[in-house]
Amino acid sequence: MSEKPTIDAYLKNIEEGHFRAYKCVDCGMIIAPPSGSCYGCGSSNMTWAEVSGKGKLVSFTVIHVAPDQFAEEAPYYVAIVELAEGTRVSARLLGFDPMKPEEVKLGISLQLDYEKGKSGATYLAFRPA
């Protein structure tokens, strides 16, 4: 946990189903996705942080027209999720019918998950808690 975090390692962690955020060593702010400098204090001194995996839904969309590499997965949800630790991430939203987006309520509690895409990549994802 003490090594300096990198974007490559951040993405690899997601690929391996072990999401970790950045944490500012100087002020303690939790940051994800990675930033080279802290939004709170400007420091570039970062370490890793485990997160609770709890979050809430801030907003979302349903992608119907997707780029080639995701075309087979459409329609799918992409959401903005605020983690309990305060930072926000973009992630796939699981557990809802993409043809019934009007049933999804903002503010609901979510739990960290992962989705193995048809493209072969693993996406950061959340589902209802």
Add this chain to the structure above:
Amino acid sequence: MVTFINNAPFIIVFIAVFMARATVEEVDSTLPLTNTNIVSAAQTKFGALQGVTLREMFSEAVDKATIHAGIPKKDIQAAFIGSFIPEMLVHQGHTAPLLLDFAGLKGLPATRHEDACASGATALRAAIMAIESGFYDTVLVAGVEKMTSVSTNKATEALAAAADDQFESSIGLTFPGVFGIAAVAHMQKYGTTEEDMALVSVKAHKNAATNPLAQFQKEITLEKAMTPRYVAWPLKLFDCSPISDGAAALVLTSNEKAKQYTDLPVKIIGTGQASASMNLCDRSDLTSFSASVDASRQAYKMAGLEPKDMDFAVVHDCFTIAEIIASEDIGFFKPGEGAKAVRDGITALDGDKPINPMGGLKAVGHPVGATGVKQAVVVYRELIGDAGPNQVANNDTAIMHNFGGTGATCVVNIMRRADI
């Protein structure tokens, strides 16, 4: 304080940290603009211009803005060019000298400016600084993009390069998706509806119907705009601007030289530019674009004017929700009241605060690098009374708003006819 900075490097570090934590408002430029005049402005037709290449479109716009407007090309001292991603769209880099050579301006200093969909307005802003500083008297600003020579998928892939490839594009978030997320947030917070957004599209098509340079010269009904062909829910086909080809050009010059070319120059009296996080998830408010708010504040402050002083606006309606949010971010309406303004016809051509009177990106087209320059062309034509059936009734002062990509760049300019 400047003396201290020169003498003590450690203070620079302190200041740098302080500046990072200071609000952007504290570092706004308040330099008044006094010397920048637009003396001619032109665009090509926008659309799928089959058989017309990047350099030919560019050259056509430049000729219209120079020799056809009575401005000899030999008077141009430098060129500022907006173009987003010709590398992917037409497999051509280092476009500025290539374009200038083809347009008969070989030899001049030529630089391309790239800030995604705001490329055109960032080129314009660089030109404003060049004129205001006295470095040049007369310069060309031009924007161009050729998007239809590749497949729609390839063009979409090129556009996606303006989003964060590692953290958002990589999970399948698209550009319409970015604005879909903003739309959902706006709908939830303010009660904006899909029909409100569709009304923006209906207005755009209505205005473009009488604009011969528009990609879609055809009115649409509300029912058609509501056709449930979802691109990124809640955004449907008619909420999205099209893939387009086109070019636009302006000639900017100093007060002294302006008189040689026209009796009715348009002055740029305020300019602002701001950036924001590329990632949508790093923004605290999804119902407003902070770069638009910041750039607007800068431009109004520089011009010494307020939103109420603006007769009309040209804003970046890449998606219908983007126009509604922009109308709030530039201060025309309070947050959450942009949709009501559309419903009440306030932003219509004959409304109190017309927005995109010639049809906007939605119906005129969105050749990315050309758009910011084209917006200035529209403002210029409206201000000098040259907008034909699309002429707004009050046309002394206006604001233009051009933003890039996910809203990570925004440029706002305030323009006023020189006789005001």
